[in-house]
Amino acid sequence: MLEDLLALRKRLDRLTAVGALRPGLADRAARAAGRVRPPPEPRELVALDRGLDRAGVHTLADARVLSQLVRGRAKGLAELRGLTPRAKRALREFSAQLGHEERQARLRSFASQAALARLEDLWARLARAVKVADFFARPDAPRDDLCELLPAPIAADAPPTSARVASAEYLVRRARASALDEHQKKRALEEAHELLLRIGSEVDRDRVRRLRAEVAEERARFAAHALLLARPPADPVARLSQASRRGDGGAAWGEARELYKDAVASRDAQLGSRSRQVLSALEPHIEGGLAKAVQRDRARVFMDSAGEEGAIAAQLRAESPERTDRDRLTELALDLEGDRWAVFDLALGAGRFFNVEEDSAEELAEESPYAAPARLTRVPYPGPVQTMDVAQSIGELRNFVITDPRSILYDLASHRQLMHAWLEPEGGGSLTRKHGTGAVRVYVCDASGSMKGARSVFRDALLIAELNNLSVREARAQPCVPIYFSFFTDHPTTLERVDNADAAMRVIGELFRESPAEGRTDITFALESAFAAIRHARGTDADLARATVVLVTDGEDRVDMARLWAAKAPVGEIEITLNCVALGIENRDLKELVQQQRGTGRRAFYYHLSDEEVAGGRALFDCGLRTLLPARPVLDLKADEPEVKAAIEGLASLAEERRRAPRDDRAPALRFDSYFTQLPKVEGRAAEQRDLELAGDLLEAVAETIALAPAEERACEAVRLVEHLLQVYSVDGAAFALALTSLPPKGIQALEKIRLLGAPASVP
Secondary structure: OHHHHHHHHHHHHHHHHOOOOOOOHHHHHHHHOOOOOOOOOOHHHHHHHHHHHHHOOOEHHHHHHHHHHOOOOHHHHHHHHOHHHHHHHHHHHHHHHHHHHHHHHHHHOOOOHHHHHHHHHHHHHHHHHHHHHHHHHOOOOOOOOOOOEOOOOOOOOOOOOOHHHHHHHHHHHHHHOOOOOHHHHHHHHHHHHHHHHHHOOOOOHHHHHHHHHHHHHHHHHHHHHOOOOOOOOOOHHHHHHHHHHOOOHHHHHHHHHHHHHHHHHHOOHHHHHHHHHHHHHHHHHEOOOHHHHHHHHHHHHHHHHHOOOOHHHHHHHHHOOOOOOOOOHHHHHHHOOHHHHHHHHHHHHHHHHOOOOOOOHHHHHHOOOOOOOOOEEEEOOOOOEEEEEEOOOHHHHHHEOOOOHHHHHHHHHOOOOEEEEEEEEOOOOOOOOOOOOOEEEEEEEEOOHHHOOHHHHHHHHHHHHHHHHHHHHHHOOOOOOOEEEEEEOOOOOOOEEEOOHHHHHHHHHHHHHOOOOOOOOOHHHHHHHHHHHHHHHHHHOOOOOEEEEEEEEOOOOOOOHHHHHHHHHHHOOOEEEEEEEEEOOOOHHHHHHHHHHHHOOOOOOEEEEOHHHHHOHHHHHOOOOOOOOOOOOOEOOOOOOHHHHHHHHHHHHHHHHHHHOOOOOOHHHHHHHHHOOOOOOOOOOOOOHHHHHHHHHHHHHHHHHHOOOOHHHHHHHHHHHHHHHHHHOOOOHHHHHHHOOOOOHHHHHHHHHHHHHHOOOOOO
16 A cells, blocks of 8 residues: 555655646547546545544554554454555545646646645545555554654645634644744733733634634643743753653653644644653653553543542432542542533533633632642742733833823723733742622522523533632632632522632532523623622722623623613722623624723623523533543653663654754844835835735734734744744735725824834834
């Protein structure tokens, strides 16, 4: 099969390299007879590729892991051996696709670039399938490099509707490619996170959801690093080396696995090969073998997510009061009934995805169950946690997130000016319990009859995630933000206050047993009740300064704005942010409320999920790349194991080589004027309306994105981003320059903002 694959590659190269072609007699006859029909779609090839993606096979070493997992299972081995005939059918499908385009190229006298791009994508899929099938057909054959990344599909999605979404994708892609530069990766993730919050769910819904899920997962992993050391090294290779020297196999495996995933996602062949070599060197030290580690992995990852005070233990204890031990969560999780496991699993994903983002920087960093068991304090140098905070003085200007340069002083005086901030554990010690944090959360949950089924399960999962988070925080002696919640209909309801783990677990147990869904919807009344609860809380807590209202509804009701603002007025100086999750049906009134919040500088969000998305459950938050490698295996690793040490040294040499590589980071700034200067109109020439609209959209996206970057890097960031966007939307430089002569008002405003934010010092 490998010889056939090589022959097809040569044919594709010849087709790519040809110039003008002359059709032969057979080609002209076929065209005259109308017999030039496209071949059937390569279904087997696409199915094989999707299967390998779902399995997480990205190298031949991964294929070897797959064979270990199914060893001893006759059915599994038979399926793997069946890869050979399927790969042969995929070869024939590709050959038919290639032959058709060869005939078409001769008839047209040139090769279609779109067809060539599709063939290149199919060939990459075919090459992986054939190489994996050949591995299983000849497992003992000598291989050059089992750890080398296999080819991956290269087809690109259609450009997003909004250039802001394309900017967020650019930031996420940069984060993936910065695996060896953790400071750069953290910053790119934070900028992408902030940009996605501002985008909302109004445009490019599926793309935004996938991006948010991926960013949320990566930010949670960064917060987990603070669990390891008070100030862990920012260099992941240094952390890997330290773990190996002290014989901590679990930590070493975790670092190498994350580097490998980043390398596969960014198609970094060198990093992928070196990091996979480290994992291969660690595999023999896994206790019980790799297959058993994979079986145990789900429970271990669950423990990391739910914490030792997880809601599952509470729920089971409610059913069996005599069971009071809380240190056997792994066993309990495995014994959990399927439907209840699904609800809690959904809660873990939903809680990370719908990050309320309304606490102070310290609380934001500790908000998820992954946070560090120590008080985090802001530091002027890069620390283990990066987040957004509110600026305290003009001296922090270089880290400001500037949305409008003209309102900096006003935003600073009104405590609304956001800035990039670094945090680290204070003294490396644990926290003492802190009461009176000056903030409350109010969950207002629709319990009308239309919320039955998947909608009510999703609604409960959001509340369970918040309650479980409170339980975990108390167990770790971290500050606990009080939670108010109510299930509303068109009848008066009482908001319940939860401020400790016992109350939280009691409510979670009740939600597992019964999910309310009966009556009619009255959103206005529910929000009035929420404001009344905040007003009452202020009466008992003089330090209360802010509150977050999270409304979860199916949207089947109008909102009386006049009543709402009248109910909010008595709350006074307390900052109230309204966040909305609309399930099933859009609600324009709620969207307008959130837009008003954003207009005042608050970081509110409105997120709509269709019934199809809600029914998807936990899969809604699945993102990124699959891998067969367990996340938390137990390894019996001795300090400085020779094979492991040699593999790590190879990875460290690659990291050092890249650090020393010369870089001209200021070169893009020299092109700033050529992209961001309004040009005079040219007589007799006018830009097309499409180009004008697109140029305005691109400039607005650049302005909003570079506002999140550090001041000294905005000029270079603006140039890199606009060049990327021009390529994504297939706009040539001449068309963009012509559009700069006739920009609409929004485009002119965005251009002025870019120059105010990012013009190099030498630019007047």
